Amino acid sequence: MSAPELYILGSSSATPTRDRNPSAQILKFGHDKIMIDCGEGTQMRLIQLGIRHTGLDYICISHLHGDHYYGLIGLISSMNLMGRKTALHIIGPPSLKQIILLQLQEGGKQPEFELIFYPTNPNEAEFILKTKHFELHSFPLKHQIHCTGFILKEAPKERSLHVENIEQYQVPITFFKNIKAGEDFVNAQGETISYKLLSYDPKPSHSYAYCSDTIFDLDIVPYVENTTVLYHEATYLEALQEKAAERFHSTAKQAGIIAEKANVGHLLIGHFSSRYDNLEPLLIEAQTVFQRTALALEGLKFNIEPNASSEPAVKPSVELNQLVNLN
Numbered sequence: 001m002s003a004p005e006l007y008i009l010g011s012s013s014a015t016p017t018r019d020r021n022p023s024a025q026i027l028k029f030g031h032d033k034i035m036i037d038c039g040e041g042t043q044m045r046l047i048q049l050g051i052r053h054t055g056l057d058y059i060c061i062s063h064l065h066g067d068h069y070y071g072l073i074g075l076i077s078s079m080n081l082m083g084r085k086t087a088l089h090i091i092g093p094p095s096l097k098q099i100i101l102l103q104l105q106e107g108g109k110q111p112e113f114e115l116i117f118y119p120t121n122p123n124e125a126e127f128i129l130k131t132k133h134f135e136l137h138s139f140p141l142k143h144q145i146h147c148t149g150f151i152l153k154e155a156p157k158e159r160s161l162h163v164e165n166i167e168q169y170q171v172p173i174t175f176f177k178n179i180k181a182g183e184d185f186v187n188a189q190g191e192t193i194s195y196k197l198l199s200y201d202p203k204p205s206h207s208y209a210y211c212s213d214t215i216f217d218l219d220i221v222p223y224v225e226n227t228t229v230l231y232h233e234a235t236y237l238e239a240l241q242e243k244a245a246e247r248f249h250s251t252a253k254q255a256g257i258i259a260e261k262a263n264v265g266h267l268l269i270g271h272f273s274s275r276y277d278n279l280e281p282l283l284i285e286a287q288t289v290f291q292r293t294a295l296a297l298e299g300l301k302f303n304i305e306p307n308a309s310s311e312p313a314v315k316p317s318v319e320l321n322q323l324v325n326l327n
Contacts (some may be wrong), residue, residue, distance in 0.1 A: 003303045005303060006028075008270070010022045010023050013271045013274065021040065022070070024036070025037065029154055033053075034056075034058040037068045048280055053078075056085070058091065058129075063148070064095065072090075072113075076088070077111075091118040091120060094120075121138065139212050141212060142214055143213045150210045153205065153207045157202035161180065165197055171198060176327060205228040208227065214249070215249065231270060233250050235251070255286055269297070
């Protein structure tokens with residue numbers, strides 16, 4: 001399976017700007033698409049990027065501030081109008097279910113597909129669900145209201161066969177699956193051949209951590225430690241640290257501190273205040289602490305790769321559909 005792909009659909013904080021929509025991302029693990037937050041304008045950004053919501057089966061909402069979920073009811077309605085039949089899994093605060101069902105009821109149009117809700121826990125980390133391609137976990141963030149972060153972990157990969165040794169030891173094809181799963185091979189003479197001799201270690205799995213709105217909080221570190229890529233809000237520059245604390249947000253420098261202490265592969269920063277037209281100072285500030293930092297800008301696609309190098313992350317532009325490799 002190819003590396004997971006991350007699409008940035010929105011990177012603004014409370015209000016949209018001319019160039020930035022509120023928070024929204026899509027992460028692709030194999031055939032699974034997971035949306036993380038769904039701010040106002042998300043549907044338009046999907047259209048602009050040519051991303052179909054076919055196969056979008058999971059939507060994670062970090063909290064109920066409007067810039068993180070006001071686009072959700074419109075997206076559900078559009079899915080229904082376009083004939084969706086498969087279930088949609090919605091992960092978010094407990095009251096989100098009541099809010100969505102009330103809007104659908106008052107609109108007089110119930111969807112033709114099932115909505116499956118998973119309530120998040122604001123007080124402790126939890127396992128949410130598992131598919132063939134990924135696992136989803138939540139963890140608490142400290143914000144003005146119930147808020148959680150998310151960690152998505154790629155399912156462990158299979159071992160790959162050592163073809164020359166397979167031929168040398170005349171291993172029948174019927175044993176290949178077991179060897180890939182880590183089982184030794186016993187031949188007709190009773191000799192045990194180690195699976196390590198007959199196969200290669202699998203490539204490391206990928207992981208992505210999403211820290212939505214949060215005050216600077218070192219308690220986050222154990223949850224996101226060693227993830228391949230960490231997204232962390234960076235609403236303000238360090239000069240506005242007091243304002244950030246008052247509003248339960250973080251600065252770019254503080255995001256860098258979290259990334260450095262958590263030993264992550266790369267850091268993406270976003271949720272930028274509308275006061276900033278030029279985001280370069282936020283990038284520079286984060287990089288003073290954690291060099292491998294990039295801006296989570298609208299329209300960018302990032303490949304989530306393990307074993308990130310020590311080189312700085314690629315500096316992106318704002319062209320739609322540009323690919324940025326984090327390696």
